[in-house]
Structures are given as structure tokens and as C-alpha cells.
Amino acid sequence: MDSEISRLQKKVENYPSPSAYNRLAELLRVSGDAERAEAVCRRCIKEFPRNGQAYVLQANVEVGRGQRGEAVRLLREGIANDPRCYGGLRMLAELCVEDRELDQAVGLLQRILEFRPQDEQVRSRVGELQQRLAGGFNQNEAPKPAAAETSTDEDTIDLSQMGSLTTATRPTRRPTPPPRALARVSAGSAGGPLNGLVSQDGVRGAVIADSHGRSLSEQGLPDGTADLLAALANDVSSAADAVKDAIGGDKLISWTIIADQGQAVCYRRDGDDLTLAALADTSVKAALLELRARQALIDLGAG
Amino acid sequence: MEQMLDQLVKLRGVGGCMLVSPEGLPMASHLRTDQDEDSFAALVAELVTRSQGLAERTAIGTPQMLHVNFAAGAVAIMAAGPSYLAVIVDPNANLALLQLELKPFVEAITKRLAI
Numbered sequence: 015m016d017s018e019i020s021r022l023q024k025k026v027e028n029y030p031s032p033s034a035y036n037r038l039a040e041l042l043r044v045s046g047d048a049e050r051a052e053a054v055c056r057r058c059i060k061e062f063p064r065n066g067q068a069y070v071l072q073a074n075v076e077v078g079r080g081q082r083g084e085a086v087r088l089l090r091e092g093i094a095n096d097p098r099c100y101g102g103l104r105m106l107a108e109l110c111v112e113d114r115e116l117d118q119a120v121g122l123l124q125r126i127l128e129f130r131p132q133d134e135q136v137r138s139r140v141g142e143l144q145q146r147l148a149g150g151f152n153q154n155e156a157p158k159p160a161a162a163e164t165s166t167d168e169d170t171i172d173l174s175q176m177g178s179l180t181t182a183t184r185p186t187r188r189p190t191p192p193p194r195a196l197a198r199v200s201a202g203s204a205g206g207p208l209n210g211l212v213s214q215d216g217v218r219g220a221v222i223a224d225s226h227g228r229s230l231s232e233q234g235l236p237d238g239t240a241d242l243l244a245a246l247a248n249d250v251s252s253a254a255d256a257v258k259d260a261i262g263g264d265k266l267i268s269w270t271i272i273a274d275q276g277q278a279v280c281y282r283r284d285g286d287d288l289t290l291a292a293l294a295d296t297s298v299k300a301a302l303l304e305l306r307a308r309q310a311l312i313d314l315g316a317g
Numbered sequence: 318m319e320q321m322l323d324q325l326v327k328l329r330g331v332g333g334c335m336l337v338s339p340e341g342l343p344m345a346s347h348l349r350t351d352q353d354e355d356s357f358a359a360l361v362a363e364l365v366t367r368s369q370g371l372a373e374r375t376a377i378g379t380p381q382m383l384h385v386n387f388a389a390g391a392v393a394i395m396a397a398g399p400s401y402l403a404v405i406v407d408p409n410a411n412l413a414l415l416q417l418e419l420k421p422f423v424e425a426i427t428k429r430l431a432i
Contacts, residue, residue: 018318018344018429033343033354040342044399067342067355074340100356130356239375246371253364254385257392260357261333261405264388271368275378278371293375300384 019045032058032065039071048075066092066099073105085109093122098129104136116147135256208233210313211292211306218276220292220310223248235293247280247291268307270300281307318345318429325422330410332390336426337361337401344400361394361403384412397423398430 022038025031035058042051055072058065069092073085089106092099103122110119123140126133208220212234219234227248232240254269268281273296280291281304290307318336325334326347335346335354341362343354365383372380383394391406393416402423406415 021318036342037344040338040340040344044338044340071342100353101359104359135360243371243375246367246374249367250364250371253360253367257357257360257364257385258387260360261352261390261392263390263392267386267388269383269385271372271377271380272382272384273372273378273380275376278375278377293377304386 026054030061032062032068035062036065036067036071039068043071043075043078048078051075064095066096066102068092069095070099070101070105073102082109097125100126100130107139111143116143119143120147132259133256134259135252138252208290208310211290211310214294214298214302214306216295216298217303217306218293218295220290220307221247222288222290222311225287225289230288243278243291243293247278247289251280251282251289268304270304272296272300277303279303279307281311283308283311318426319347321345321422321425321429322347325404325419328415328418330407330412330415331404332407333405335361335403336397337403339365339399339401348405357403361392361401365394365401382416393419395419395423398427400426400430402426 019038019041022034022041025034026038035054039051039054039058042048042054052072052075055068055075058068059072062068069088073088073092076082076085076088086106086109089102089109092102093106096102103126107119107122110116110122120140120143123136123143126136127140130136208222208231211217211220217234219232219236219239221232221235221240221244222230223244224230225248227245229240229244232244235243250269250271251266254266258264258266266282268279270280271278276296277294277298277300278291279294279300280289282289288311290311292303292307294303322334322336322345325331333346333348333352335348335358336344337358338344339362341359343358346354346358348354348357364385365380368380368383372378381396385392385394390408391410391412393404393406393412395402395404402419404415404419406412
């Protein structure tokens with residue numbers, strides 16, 4: 015990392031650019047050198063005052079030091095100079111939420127929607143905050159996804175620990191599945207559609223969930239795990255949907271997490287709002303797992 | 318690092334790539350000009366965070382790779398030292414082959430960042 019820092023330092027000396035400054039500052043911050051990171055941000059802001067990302071980086075440094083007020087000041091200044099600064103608007107909005115200034119947070123997020131109208135996460139967050147403003151639930155509480163009793167980490171906003179953008183979003187809510195699909199799941203809740211999948215060697219269990227991340231049918235999972243897996247899979251799918259929008263992709267079909275002690279796969283069919291999430295050993299081929307998941311949804315009649 | 322990514326995007330089936338810090342900021346990138354680097358980096362980091370949460374709570378360990386399939390293409394995300402390498406994959410790519418081809422890049426980036 016040091017060599018990359020040295021290279022970027024030379025680059026900003028010889029060919030200064032906002033992106034080079036931003037990367038240098040971020041690398042310094044990641045390496046724990048907050049002082050130098052701040053110095054780079056200050057210099058960048060001086061040379062490129064309309065580079066909003068530099069304000070966000072410096073605000074992150076300030077949050078890490080517990081200087082929340084200074085972070086807010088920097089973000090406001092950054093947004094004034096770079097009104098389309100996505101990171102700045104999002105981070106400031108979440109700080110406003112923490113301060114219970116929900117109307118201000120909504121205003122900031124709506125500014126993002128003016129130049130990124132298709133941003134589903136921001137749209138979802140605005141809807142959520144407007145619901146809170148309307149008194150839909152206690153303003154002191156963040157809304158929980160289904161089975162949130164066991165997934166509170168995903169709702170925690172901890173800007174100082176993890177950076178604003180990685181923690182400042184909420185899962186996107188998709189429409190409730192039609193009663194027809196729910197009836198099919200109920201009819202198969204004895205495990206019928208999941209039999210073929212779960213009977214495969216190495217498959218630990220699977221769950222069919224609705225668009226809110228609620229478990230509708232499960233098989234093979236330990237007690238309480240089905241709701242958890244359904245909710246967390248819904249969160250991952252929401253985040254994957256956002257990535258899809260950022261790269262101009264088409265609809266999300268599936269995702270696979272390959273970890274050192276197992277893997278998780280989630281398959282979603284377009285139009286039926288049902289997803290199937292499964293856990294398996296690492297020995298199971300991911301492609302085969304996805305194929306079985308797809309087949310299970312077809313057996314269910316959802317596809 | 319930029320040179321490595323320049324080489325990486327020359328692989329058959331790669332439509333773009335980015336090295337993302339754990340905080341969701343772009344460290345190096347080779348995306349198409351119409352793609353917003355900052356947003357993509359932030360969203361990749363968020364996806365990784367949520368995947369880590371799922372992996373931890375369902376006892377499947379530490380994620381090594383995340384693969385998201387879209388109707389027209391895919392995104393593969395791999396841990397590369399303290400950062401993440403996100404690769405945009407073309408729809409007609411041979412993913413299994415590409416994963417093998419990406420491995421040396423991940424190792425080289427990890428080594429470079431460890432210096």
C-alpha cells in the first residue's frame with residue numbers, strides 16, 4: 015500500500031487531479047494516517063473546491079475523530095460547492111436522520127433524485143423517512159425488515175466505523191407477492207417444492223421468501239434460521255439491485271456468496287416476487303445449486 | 318495498479334473493473350465512461366457488507382467471492398487484500414474460465430497492497 019501511496023503522491027505533485035487526490039486521501043485514511051489524509055483533503059479542496067468527494071473524505075476523517083459537527087459543516091460546504099455530490103448528500107442525510115432532522119434528510123435525498131431519478135435505494139429511503147415523518151411509527155426507531163429481531167446489525171448506521179456510503183442505505187421494498195403465489199407456497203409448505211433441492215448432497219437447507227424478506231416455506235434449516243436467511247437474502251438482493259442500476263444492468267436473476275465454510279445462493283424470478291435462498295457446503299457446485307433453486311421455483315408454480 | 322486493471326479489462330468477457338476500498342471509495346478503476354465510479358464503488362461496498370452479514374449469521378464463514386447474475390451480464394466481486402476487486406462481466410462470458418483468469422490478478426493486487 016505504501017508504494018501506491020508514493021505513486022499517488024508523485025502523481026498529485028506532477029499531475030494534480032481530483033481523482034488522484036481522492037484516492038491518495040482514501041488510501042492514507044485506510045492505512046490509519048488520518049493527519050495526512052486530512053492534509054491531502056485540505057489541499058485538494060483548496061485546488062479543486064468543486065470536488066465534493068474531498069469534503070466527504072475529510073468528513074469521514076472527522077467522524078472517525080468524533081468531530082461530528084465539523085463533519086456536518088464540511089459536508090454542507092461540499093454540497094454548496096458541488097451540488098451533485100452523491101456521497102455528500104447521502105452522508106449528510108444520514109447524519110440528519112441521526113439528529114432526528116427527518117425533513118432535512120428527505121430534502122437532501124430528494125436532491126439526489128433530481129439527478130438520479132432511478133436510484134432505488136434513495137427512493138426507498140425517502141419513502142421510509144416520509145412514512146416516519148407522517149407518524150407511521152416511532153421516529154426514534156429505524157424500520158426493521160422482516161425478522162429484524164435477529165438482523166439488527168443490518169439496520170445500524172455507524173458512520174464512524176464503516177464509512178457512510180456502505181451503511182447509510184436501507185433495503186429496497188418490493189411489492190407484496192400476489193395472493194395466488196402465496197397460496198401456492200402454503201400448499202407446498204410441507205416442503206414439496208424444496209424436496210429436490212434439499213435432498214441434494216451438501217445442501218444444508220433452503221427457504222422461499224416473499225418480497226419483504228418473510229419466510230413462506232422452508233426445509234432443512236435449523237429453528238429460527240429460515241426467517242433470518244430470508245431477511246438477510248432480501249437485504250443482499252436489494253443491494254445487488256442497486257449495483258445493477260449503477261452499471262445500467264438488466265433485472266437481477268441470482269447471486270451466490272462463496273465463503274470458506276459454505277455458500278449461499280439466492281434465485282429470484284422476475285414477475286412473481288418470490289425468491290429462493292439456500293445454504294450449502296463448499297463442495298456443491300454453485301451452478302448446480304442455482305439450477306436446483308430455479309427448478310424448485312418452477313415446481314412451486316411461481317415461474 | 319492502473320496498469321494491472323488495464324491488463325485485466327483486456328481479458329475476454331470483462332466489461333470493466335474497479336478496485337474498491339472497504340469504505341466504498343474507488344481506489345483504481347477501468348469502467349466505461351458513462352458509469353459513475355463513486356456510486357458503483359459505494360454500492361459494491363454495501364453489497365459486500367450485507368453479504369458478510371449474511372455469511373456471518375448463517376455460519377458459512379468468510380466470503381471469498383460474490384457473484385451476481387443479471388439478465389444481461391454479471392458482476393463478480395473478490396476480496397483482494399484489504400480491498401475488493403469488482404469485475405463487470407459480459408453476458409456471453411465463460412464465467413468459470415474467467416474466474417481462473419482473474420485469480421492471478423487478485424493475487425497480484427493483494428501482494429501490491431500488502432507492500
